[in-house]
Amino acid sequence: MAYLGAHESVSGGLHLAFERIHSVGGESLQIFTRNQRQWNPAPLSPEEQESFKREWQNCSNMEVASHGSYLVNLATVKEDLLKKSIEAFALELERCQQLGISKAVLHPGSHGGAGVDKGIEQFTANLDKAIAKAHSDTRILVETTAGQGTGLGSTFEEIAAIISLSKYSDRIAVCVDTCHIFSAGYDIRTQDAYDQTMATFDTVIGINKIEFFHLNDSKKELGSRVDRHTHIGEGFIGLEGFRCLMNDPRFAECSMTLETPKDKDLADDRKNLQILNGLIKN
Numbered sequence: 001m002a003y004l005g006a007h008e009s010v011s012g013g014l015h016l017a018f019e020r021i022h023s024v025g026g027e028s029l030q031i032f033t034r035n036q037r038q039w040n041p042a043p044l045s046p047e048e049q050e051s052f053k054r055e056w057q058n059c060s061n062m063e064v065a066s067h068g069s070y071l072v073n074l075a076t077v078k079e080d081l082l083k084k085s086i087e088a089f090a091l092e093l094e095r096c097q098q099l100g101i102s103k104a105v106l107h108p109g110s111h112g113g114a115g116v117d118k119g120i121e122q123f124t125a126n127l128d129k130a131i132a133k134a135h136s137d138t139r140i141l142v143e144t145t146a147g148q149g150t151g152l153g154s155t156f157e158e159i160a161a162i163i164s165l166s167k168y169s170d171r172i173a174v175c176v177d178t179c180h181i182f183s184a185g186y187d188i189r190t191q192d193a194y195d196q197t198m199a200t201f202d203t204v205i206g207i208n209k210i211e212f213f214h215l216n217d218s219k220k221e222l223g224s225r226v227d228r229h230t231h232i233g234e235g236f237i238g239l240e241g242f243r244c245l246m247n248d249p250r251f252a253e254c255s256m257t258l259e260t261p262k263d264k265d266l267a268d269d270r271k272n273l274q275i276l277n278g279l280i281k282n
Contacts, residue, residue: 015054073109
């Protein structure tokens with residue numbers, strides 16, 4: 001059931017992320033292709049590309065996704081920030097193409113007070129510009145969000161609107177973050193609640209649009225609209241919610257990565273993955 005893994009550091013070189021994910025027993029991987037807090041990172045060198053692909057070849061059937069920079073806000077109405085955001089995400093897509101990464105996760109951004117409808121219009125139009133600008137066929141996975149502040153993407157309806165408005169809707173899918181949807185008010189703690197949430201997603205967006213998961217328990221209660229990740233089974237979602245997801249046959253081939261807190265020796269990743277694997281029914 002599913003391919004379980006984690007977001008791992010690329011400190012010391014992109015290729016070292018594979019060593020880290022192997023050390024925790026992961027089957028899928030998420031990375032930042034460049035420092036997520038820099039607007040103008042250096043281009044990928046041929047040597048980086050080669051070493052990354054070489055290490056990836058040693059990992060049979062492992063899916064790798066990138067996560068877009070936290071600086072990028074394609075929903076903003078601020079011209080300077082918008083220009084930099086379009087350029088930065090276009091470059092992210094190009095780096096994915098160079099590395100052979102087929103999926104890039106992206107937050108829908110913040111409307112900054114302009115309103116949800118304006119924000120969705122802005123995000124979609126500017127995402128389309130970034131896609132058109134990039135020489136890449138990487139798919140974009142819009143991530144569900146918790147609904148903090150003026151952030152977009154906390155309702156399934158908002159994400160559905162983004163997909164339907166884009167000229168590239170066939171290249172856009174969804175990354176579901178368990179902490180985020182729970183904090184946004186979608187309950188998954190019991191089988192009945194989980195089934196209802198997934199039925200709502202299917203009605204509003206289409207279950208086939210889910211192509212990736214972030215597996216995080218929530219430090220905050222249902223509907224808190226606060227994004228605080230914690231270890232599996234130690235938050236308000238609890239083990240039963242993750243048991244429901246781990247045994248949903250619709251996601252048997254789906255990649256799912258942890259974004260839970262981690263220590264330097266990655267023992268936390270090992271523990272969380274062991275817990276998730278233990279929830280899978282034989």
